[in-house]
Amino acid sequence: xxxFEVAVVGAGPVGLTAALLLADGxxxxxxxxxxxxPMDLPRAISIADETFRTMDRLGLAEALMAESLxxxxxxxxxxxxxxxxxxxxxxxxxxxxxxxxxxxPVLEELxxxxxxxxxxxxxxxxxxxxxxSQKADGVSVGFDSDAGASxxxxxxxxxxxxxxxxxxxxxxxxxxxxxxxxxxxxxxxDLLNIPGAREPFAEFHGNGIRPYVLVPGIxxxxxxxxxxxxxxxxxxxxxxxxILELSRPFHPELRTEDVRRAxxxxxxxxxxxxxxxxxxxxxxxAAHLMPPFSGQGLNAGLRDAxxxxxxxxxxxxxxxxxxxxxxxxxxRRTHAAKMVKVSRRxxxxxxxxxxxxxxLRDIAFRTVSLIPAVHRYLGSMRFIxxxxxxxxxxxxxxxxxxxxxxxxxxxALSQPAVVDEDGSxxxxxxxxxxxxALITLGAGVxxxxxxxxxxxxxxxxxxxxxGNSHATRRNRDEQVLVDAGRVLALPGLATRHTVLVRPDRxxxxxxxxxxxxxxxxxxxxxxxxxxxx
Numbered sequence: 247x248x249x250f251e252v253a254v255v256g257a258g259p260v261g262l263t264a265a266l267l268l269a270d271g272x273x274x275x276x277x278x279x280x281x282x283x284p285m286d287l288p289r290a291i292s293i294a295d296e297t298f299r300t301m302d303r304l305g306l307a308e309a310l311m312a313e314s315l316x317x318x319x320x321x322x323x324x325x326x327x328x329x330x331x332x333x334x335x336x337x338x339x340x341x342x343x344x345x346x347x348x349x350x351p352v353l354e355e356l357x358x359x360x361x362x363x364x365x366x367x368x369x370x371x372x373x374x375x376x377x378x379s380q381k382a383d384g385v386s387v388g389f390d391s392d393a394g395a396s397x398x399x400x401x402x403x404x405x406x407x408x409x410x411x412x413x414x415x416x417x418x419x420x421x422x423x424x425x426x427x428x429x430x431x432x433x434x435x436d437l438l439n440i441p442g443a444r445e446p447f448a449e450f451h452g453n454g455i456r457p458y459v460l461v462p463g464i465x466x467x468x469x470x471x472x473x474x475x476x477x478x479x480x481x482x483x484x485x486x487x488x489i490l491e492l493s494r495p496f497h498p499e500l501r502t503e504d505v506r507r508a509x510x511x512x513x514x515x516x517x518x519x520x521x522x523x524x525x526x527x528x529x530x531x532a533a534h535l536m537p538p539f540s541g542q543g544l545n546a547g548l549r550d551a552x553x554x555x556x557x558x559x560x561x562x563x564x565x566x567x568x569x570x571x572x573x574x575x576x577x578r579r580t581h582a583a584k585m586v587k588v589s590r591r592x593x594x595x596x597x598x599x600x601x602x603x604x605x606l607r608d609i610a611f612r613t614v615s616l617i618p619a620v621h622r623y624l625g626s627m628r629f630i631x632x633x634x635x636x637x638x639x640x641x642x643x644x645x646x647x648x649x650x651x652x653x654x655x656x657x658a659l660s661q662p663a664v665v666d667e668d669g670s671x672x673x674x675x676x677x678x679x680x681x682x683a684l685i686t687l688g689a690g691v692x693x694x695x696x697x698x699x700x701x702x703x704x705x706x707x708x709x710x711x712x713g714n715s716h717a718t719r720r721n722r723d724e725q726v727l728v729d730a731g732r733v734l735a736l737p738g739l740a741t742r743h744t745v746l747v748r749p750d751r752x753x754x755x756x757x758x759x760x761x762x763x764x765x766x767x768x769x770x771x772x773x774x775x776x777x778x779x
Contacts, residue, residue, distance in 0.1 A: 250276040250368065251562055253387050253402035255375050255415055257281070259290075259350065260530030260547035261408030262357035266304050267555035269366030271680060273562055276400045277361060278373040278389055284358040286351045287507055288436045290544035291461055291469055292318075292448075293353075296632070296658065297548050298342035299751065302675065306356045307342070314348040315464045318446040325454050325604045332447070339733075340751075341661035341673050347448070347463050350544070370400075378405060378418050380524045404558055405526040408551070411514070413532035419523040423535070425516030425586070431474040432513070435489055436506040440468045440497050454604035460496070470496065480510040513537035515586045521575040527554055534582040542585040549633060550578050556749035560773055565704065570639065570772040577638035584631060632658060635752055641768045644761035650736055651687065651743050654753045659745075662733035664711070667726055674711075674734075675751065677727060682706040683747040686724070688739030697762050703775035706746070711735045 254265045257279030265277045293314065301307040319334035335344035361367050373389040376397075380386075385405040390397045407415025416423075444462035451458050459471040472492055474483055482488060489508045494500050514535035521528050530547030554574045560566030636642070636656030643652035654660075661674045684706045701708075708724040713735040729735035734745075744762070746755040746769075755765045 249384075250274045250400060250402040252276075252404045252406060252558060253278065253385060253400055254406045254408055255279075255387065256407065256409035256413075256530070256532070257358065257361070257369070257371070258285075258408065258410065258530065259353055259357055259544060260551050261406070262354070262361050263300065263304070263548055264406055264408060264529060264551035264555050265361055265367055266357065266364065267300075267551060268558065269361075269364050270304070271555065271559040273366065273559060274368075275366055276368040276370065276387075276402060278370045278375055278387065278400070280372070280374050282372045284351065284354040288350050288467075288469070290350050291347055291463070292542075292545070293346050293348040294542075294545040295338040295340050295342040295344050297545050298346075299340055299658075299661070299675065300548055300552050301353075302342070302673075303680070304357075304360065306353075306360065309356055310348060310353055311346075313352040313464065314346045315446055315462060316346045317343040318345055318347050318448060318462075321447045321449050323449065323451045323453065325452075327451060327453055330452075339660040340658055341663075341675065347446075347461055349463060349467060368400075373398075375409070375414055378415060378526070380405075380526065385525050403525065403562070406554065406558075407526060407528045407532045408530050408547075409532055411531040411535050413528065415526065416518060416528055416532050419526055419528075421518050421520055421523060421528065423514075423516040424519050425514065425535075427512055427514045427516070430513075431480065431510050433472045433474055433483055433489075433492070433508060433510055435470040435472070435493055435508045437468045437470065437493060437497065437500065437504055438506050439466045439501075439504045441466070444468075452604060468496065474510060484508045484510060517579060517583060517586065521579055522571070527574065529554055533579070534586065536582070536586045542588070546578075546582050546585055549581070550574075552750050553578050559749070565773050565775050567772055567774060573635075573638040573772070577633070577635045580637070581633045588631075633752075639748060639754055639772050640752075641746075641755040641757075641765050643756045644758075644764065646741075646758050646760050647756050648736070648739055648743060651739075651745065651756045654745065655756055657753060659747050659751050659753055660733050661751075662729050662731055664727040664729050666728075674727070674729075677707075677709060677725060678747065678751070679707045681749050684708050685734065685745040685747060686710045686742060687712075687735055687745065688742045697766055700766050700775065704773060705775075713737065 251273045252268050252275050254261050254275060254277045257277055261277065265275050269275045298307050301310055319332065321332045322330040324330045338344040362369055373391050375387055375389045377388045378385060384401055384403050386399055386401050387405065388399045407413055409415055449460040457473040461469040470493055474480065486502050489505055490500055490502065515537055516535045518528050518533045521533050529550035533550060534546060536543050557566055557570050557574055560570060634656055640656040643655055663671050664674050664677065665671050682704050684701055710724050710726045711729050711734055712726065713729055713732045741758050744757055745753055748754045755769065757765045
């Protein structure tokens with residue numbers, strides 16, 4: 247079989263997303279998956295604003311939103327179902343609902359169909375990977391197909407392991423998982439045809455008897471999760487009769503055919519010791535396993551896919567350095583570790599049982615909630631922190647940079663609605679393209695300098711963002727957009743500032759003319775466009 251630039255193993259949502267982002271960027275991708283059709287089982291159920299932003303890049307956000315309960319929060323209940331706390335996420339800066347409830351089979355089918363029809367992807371469904379091997383200049387992936395009737399090998403420059411928690415790729419690379427597994431087991435029940443509409447809140451009921459979680463969806467979907475005790479048999483507790491008994495308090499007329507799925511799971515809190523070995527990388531559940539209580543598992547995996555894909559594309563086009571690839575682990579593993587801790591702590595609140603432990607928890611919750619700062623912290627879900635890549639591909643701003651702009655470095659770029667020169671209004675992302683972007687803010691006219699060659703070779707798109715609808719174009723290569731709400735076009739900037747945006751929409755640098763060359767000098771360790779043939 248022909249050589250490829252990237253081989254992706256695993257066509258769940260994370261692997262599919264990685265393959266599509268790579269192929270959209272021009273890479274020749276082979277995607278290997280054991281299954282022959284997308285899975286029809288709901289697993290992940292919470293989706294973050296950044297995931298919608300990624301799906302928007304793939305042209306799938308609108309279809310996914312139509313099947314999602316948008317803008318949801320969380321409510322926590324204690325002993326005797328007394329309310330403990332209610333929280334809604336901080337309003338998103340990036341143009342999509344901060345937290346929503348979705349249906350994973352819908353997402354998976356959208357991604358699968360798009361990958362199937364993508365001219366840049368060789369999609370090998372029904373291919374069971376049997377081995378991988380690495381050389382200095384590439385990887386080989388062996389596979390069986392059609393239950394052993396045929397076999398083959400594909401070669402690629404790079405390998406992405408997206409093959410889940412029991413990853414063959416991770417095992418073959420000799421990478422172990424570090425962390426632990428919680429003792430408590432849970433029954434997950436997904437229901438259909440539930441009448442009526444629920445408020446847009448996931449409910450966590452730590453009643454001290456049998457803790458449970460309730461997550462509403464749209465179109466009659468409802469998820470219930472019940473804690474399973476040590477003495478209870480998993481098979482017995484997931485029998486149709488028992489599932490109906492557990493679920494009927496939430497729908498008295500529930501029928502067996504309304505039960506979409508009922509399984510027992512044990513939550514893991516583990517990270518791969520490293521996310522990279524030579525030319526192979528791990529993403530998604532192959533790299534991290536986390537408790538489900540904060541809904542971060544799939545979202546973390548899709549962040550992995552976005553983070554790794556643009557860096558591989560930069561390397562493939564002769565611009566990215568090996569140091570750039572190394573930042574995949576430093577940026578993503580650090581954030582995944584934080585989300586594992588948050589998910590574990592959320593679970594600990596819910597899983598308390600017995601009158602002593604639950605009373606103690608409830609008293610502690612009510613006491614700390616009396617502190618205004620803590621109340622705001624919990625109520626706005628600030629404990630679920632977005633990624634911060636200041637220690638990755640991000641150049642610390644010099645002193646000449648306005649502190650308001652300097653604070654953006656390492657964080658996701660805000661996305662206001664902007665007006666173009668024709669008077670059309672659209673989200674900022676629709677103007678950024680898929681690569682690097684330079685956004686100019688403030689007054690002053692740009693002078694042509696030697697630095698311009700670096701940005702041109704990098705392929706950076708130039709945009710001037712202004713709060714003034716009468717601003718004029720400075721040169722033919724730039725686009726002038728009006729940020730009427732001054733989300734990014736801040737008032738009072740005394741000098742012209744430029745914001746460098748990475749292909750994944752994170753801010754890599756902010757500088758003035760005075761500090762521009764210093765930024766370029768530091769950036770060259772990650773991307774070196776002048777070295778291209």
